[in-house]
Amino acid sequence: MSETSGAFATTALSGYELLADPQLNKGTAFSEAERDAFDLHGLLPPSVLTLDEQVSRRLQALRGYETDLERYAFLRELQDTNETLFYALLVSNLEELLPIVYTPTVGEGCQHFSRLFRKPRGLFLSIPHKGRIDRILAHPRFDKVEAIVVTDGERILGLGDQGAGGMGIPIGKLALYTGCGGLHPATTLPILLDVGTDNPDCLADPLYIGWRNERVRGQEYDDFIEAFISAVVKRWPRVLLQWEDFAKNNATRMLDRYRDRLCTFNDDIQGTAAVATGALLAAINVTGVPLTEQRVAVLGAGSAGCGIASLIRAAMRDAGLSEREAATRFFMVDRDGLLLEGMTGLAPFQLPFIQNKQAIGDWKLSHPDKIGLLDVVRNARPTVLIGVSGQAGAFSEPIVRAMAEANKRPVIFPLSNPTSREEATPADIEAWTEGRALIGVGSPFPPITRDGARFKVDQTNNSYIFPGVGLGALAVGTSHVSDGMFMAAAKALASSSPARDNPKHNLLPPVSALREVAESVALAVALQAHKEGLVTDVAIDQIEQRIRAKMWTPGYIPYRRTA
Numbered sequence: 001m002s003e004t005s006g007a008f009a010t011t012a013l014s015g016y017e018l019l020a021d022p023q024l025n026k027g028t029a030f031s032e033a034e035r036d037a038f039d040l041h042g043l044l045p046p047s048v049l050t051l052d053e054q055v056s057r058r059l060q061a062l063r064g065y066e067t068d069l070e071r072y073a074f075l076r077e078l079q080d081t082n083e084t085l086f087y088a089l090l091v092s093n094l095e096e097l098l099p100i101v102y103t104p105t106v107g108e109g110c111q112h113f114s115r116l117f118r119k120p121r122g123l124f125l126s127i128p129h130k131g132r133i134d135r136i137l138a139h140p141r142f143d144k145v146e147a148i149v150v151t152d153g154e155r156i157l158g159l160g161d162q163g164a165g166g167m168g169i170p171i172g173k174l175a176l177y178t179g180c181g182g183l184h185p186a187t188t189l190p191i192l193l194d195v196g197t198d199n200p201d202c203l204a205d206p207l208y209i210g211w212r213n214e215r216v217r218g219q220e221y222d223d224f225i226e227a228f229i230s231a232v233v234k235r236w237p238r239v240l241l242q243w244e245d246f247a248k249n250n251a252t253r254m255l256d257r258y259r260d261r262l263c264t265f266n267d268d269i270q271g272t273a274a275v276a277t278g279a280l281l282a283a284i285n286v287t288g289v290p291l292t293e294q295r296v297a298v299l300g301a302g303s304a305g306c307g308i309a310s311l312i313r314a315a316m317r318d319a320g321l322s323e324r325e326a327a328t329r330f331f332m333v334d335r336d337g338l339l340l341e342g343m344t345g346l347a348p349f350q351l352p353f354i355q356n357k358q359a360i361g362d363w364k365l366s367h368p369d370k371i372g373l374l375d376v377v378r379n380a381r382p383t384v385l386i387g388v389s390g391q392a393g394a395f396s397e398p399i400v401r402a403m404a405e406a407n408k409r410p411v412i413f414p415l416s417n418p419t420s421r422e423e424a425t426p427a428d429i430e431a432w433t434e435g436r437a438l439i440g441v442g443s444p445f446p447p448i449t450r451d452g453a454r455f456k457v458d459q460t461n462n463s464y465i466f467p468g469v470g471l472g473a474l475a476v477g478t479s480h481v482s483d484g485m486f487m488a489a490a491k492a493l494a495s496s497s498p499a500r501d502n503p504k505h506n507l508l509p510p511v512s513a514l515r516e517v518a519e520s521v522a523l524a525v526a527l528q529a530h531k532e533g534l535v536t537d538v539a540i541d542q543i544e545q546r547i548r549a550k551m552w553t554p555g556y557i558p559y560r561r562t563a
C-alpha cells in the first residue's frame with residue numbers, strides 16, 4: 001500500500017511488484033533516483049521519459065490501430081498498467097478518446113468482454129459467493145473507496161443483457177468520474193453483480209467469463225442486492241453508489257428502496273433526466289417557447305423515459321404550472337403505444353404520465369387500438385420529442401416532418417445509445433426539418449453541415465451530469481442525493497449553454513469542456529445539498545474550495561521507499 005503526503009508518496013513495493021501496480025507504476029518515467037531506490041534498473045529500458053512524452057507516444061500508437069475496439073482494448077490495457085498515464089492521455093484528449101473509453105465503443109467492449117478480459121479491475125460479486133461479500137470488500141486495496149458504480153448487466157446501453165460483460169460500463173463510467181469529475185482513481189470501484197444472464201449467446205459461449213446460469217429473479221435477487229448494499233454500507237458508510245444499466249423494473253425498485261439508506265442515485269433515471277432537462281432549458285433560450293407552453297412526447301416509457309418526464313414536470317411546476325396541468329403535457333409511447341388510462345400492466349412509475357381518454361377524444365387516429373408515435377405527434381403537436389427506446393430509426397421521416405410542421409423550432413433528442421440504436425441520425429433530422437430542429441443525441445455522431453459550415457451536434461449524454469453530481473456530493477459529504485440536486489445540475493448545465501450568447505451556437509458546451517462542466521455542476525449540486533440540510537459539516541463558503549481540492553489532475557509525484 002502507498003501513502004501520499006503532499007509532494008511525495010511512500011511505498012514498500014519495489015522491482016516488478018512496483019511496476020505491476022497500475023496505481024503506482026510510472027513505466028519509463030521512473031527517475032534515475034527512483035530506479036536506484038526501488039531496484040528498477042534493468043527492468044526498464046535506460047531512457048527516462050516525461051509524462052508528456054509518454055502521452056504522445058501512446059497517442060501515436062493508439063491512432064495506428066484500425067478499429068475502435070482495438071483502441072478500446074489498448075486503452076483498457078494501459079489503464080490496468082499505468083493509471084496516471086491513462087488519465088493524462090484521456091484528460092488531454094477528451095474529445096477524441098471519450099467515444100472509445102465510453103459510449104459508443106464501450107458497448108462493443110461489453111459485447112466482447114470475455115475475449116478482451118486481461119487483468120482484474122473492480123469486483124465481480126456473484127450469486128454463488130453471496131456469503132463472502134464482506135470478506136471480498138474487506139481487502140485493504142479498497143480502503144480508500146468513495147465512489148462505486150454498479151450494474152447487473154441486464155440493460156447495457158440499448159444492447160440488452162450482456163451478463164458479466166456489463167462490467168465494461170462501470171469501468172467506463174468511473175473513467176469519466178476521474179477524467180471529468182477529478183476523483184482520484186484509487187477512490188473509485190466498479191462492481192458487477194453477477195446474477196446470471198438470459199442472453200443465449202453468452203450462455204452458449206464456451207469462453208463466457210460470467211456465472212453460467214439463467215438470471216436469478218424475485219426474492220433471491222432482492223436478497224442478493226440487500227446483502228450487497230448492507231455489506232457496502234458497513235464497509236464504507238459514506239460511499240456514493242451509482243446504479244447503472246439495470247433493467248427498468250429493477251432500476252426504479254432499487255432506487256426507491258435504497259435512496260434513503262445511503263448516498264445513491266440511478267444514472268439512467270436521474271442523470272439522463274438532468275441532461276435532457278438541462279438541454280431543454282437551454283433550447284428554450286433559442287425557441288422562445290416557455291416551459292409552461294411545452295408539450296413533451298417521449299418514445300420509451302421505461303425508467304429512463306419516466307425519469308426524464310418527472311424532472312421536466314418538476315421544472316414546469318417551478319415555472320408556474322399546476323401539478324395537474326403539468327401532468328397533461330406528457331405523451332409517453334411504449335411498446336403498446338401511448339400510455340393511456342385503462343391500460344393494463346403499467347408499472348407504478350408510469351402511472352403519473354398516462355393520458356386520459358377524454359383528452360385525446362378528438363384525435364384523428366390511423367391506428368385507434370394502438371396509438372403510435374406518428375399519431376401522437378400529428379395530434380398532440382408536441383414541442384419536444386425525446387427518444388430513449390433503444391430502437392434505431394424509430395423517429396421516421398414522417399414523424400420528424402410532423403414535428404417540423406407543428407413547430408418553428410422543433411426540439412428533437414434521440415438519446416438512445418450506442419450510436420447504432422439512435423432513433424434518428426442528426427443528418428436526417430437536419431434534412432427533414434430544413435435545418436430548423438434543435439438536435440441532441442445520446443451518442444457521438446460526425447458533424448452535420450449547417451449554414452454551409454460543419455456543426456457538431458450536442459451529445460446529450462448523462463456524462464454532462466454524473467461526474468459533477470458525484471464530485472459535488474463527495475466534496476461536501478452529502479448524506480443523500482435528492483431530486484433537487486439533479487434539478488440544480490440541470491439548471492447549472494443550462495446556464496453554461498453556449499446558445500445563451502448566440503442562438504446559433506450549441507445547446508451544450510463541447511465534450512472537451514466536460515471537466516469544467518463537472519466543476520460547475522458539482523458546485524450547484526453541493527450548494528443545493530447544503531440548502532436542503534443534507535450537508536452537516538461544511539460551511540457554505542468552503543464549498544467551492546472543497547470541490548477544487550477534490551479534483552485530481554493526473555501527474556506523477558516522487559516516491560520514497562519504506563521498509
Ligand SMILES: O=C([O-])CC(=O)C(=O)O
Binds near residue numbers: 103156157245267417
Ligand atoms: O452510457 C451512456 O452513454 C448513457 C447511459 O447511461 C445509457 O445509455 O445507459
Ligand SMILES: [Mg+2]
Binds near residue numbers: 157244
Ligand atoms: Mg446507463
